[in-house]
Amino acid sequence: MQVLGIAGSMRQDGNTAMLVRAVLDEVAKAGVETEYVSLAGRAIGPCIGCERCRKEDYCTVHDDWDAIADRMLEAEVVVLGSPTYYYDVNGQTKNFIDRTYSFYHRRQLAGRGGVAVAVQANAGGTRTVETIEGFLSAHEFVSLGSVVGKGYEAGAVRSDETASTAVRAAAGRITNYLGRR
C-alpha cells in the first residue's frame, strides 16, 4: 500500500483520527492507495528494553503492535498522528514508537516518506510534532512535513482552517514524493 495513516489517540473518532483521515482523503483524490489504522482499543505494550531485537530483527513482545508494524513495513509513506498529552505524544503513540526499535538496527524503515500530525487543545503541539519527527528522523524517513490542529472536544478540529490548509499542503508533498519514486 502507498500511504498508511496511523492515529494514536484512544478516542476512535477524535481529532487525531479526523486529521490523519483528512490527509488520507486528500491524497486518495489523486488516486493514491491509502490505509487507515487507529491505535484506539489496541493492546500495545511498552518496549521492555530487552535489546533482543538487535539479533532477532523483530520485537520480542507480541501483541496488536505486530500487525500494524507489518503494514508499516509495506507502506511507502507513513502519516503518524497523536493527540497532545502534557505537551507531548500520548502513551499509546509512544509505546507504538518505542516498539519500532527492532526496525532501527538495520534501518528497515529508511527512505519512506513520513508526515507528523498532532492535535492540541491550546498548547504543546509543537513538541508532539517534534517527538514524532524524532521517530521519523531516527529511522531515516524522508520528512514530508507536519500538521498541527487545534481542538478540545472530539470533532472540534474540523473548524481549524489553518490545519485544513496544512493537510492539503502535506497531501501535496506526499503525492509529489510518490510521483518522484
Ligand SMILES: Cc1cc2nc3c(=O)[nH]c(=O)nc-3n(C[C@H](O)[C@H](O)[C@H](O)COP(=O)(O)O)c2cc1C
Ligand atoms: C491526559 C490529557 C492531557 C492533555 N494535555 C494537553 C496538553 O498538554 N496541551 C493541550 O493543548 N491539550 C491537552 N489535552 C487535550 C487534547 O490534546 C485534545 O483534547 C485533543 O483534541 C485530543 O485529541 P483526540 O480527540 O484525537 O484524542 C490533553 C488531554 C488529555 C486527556
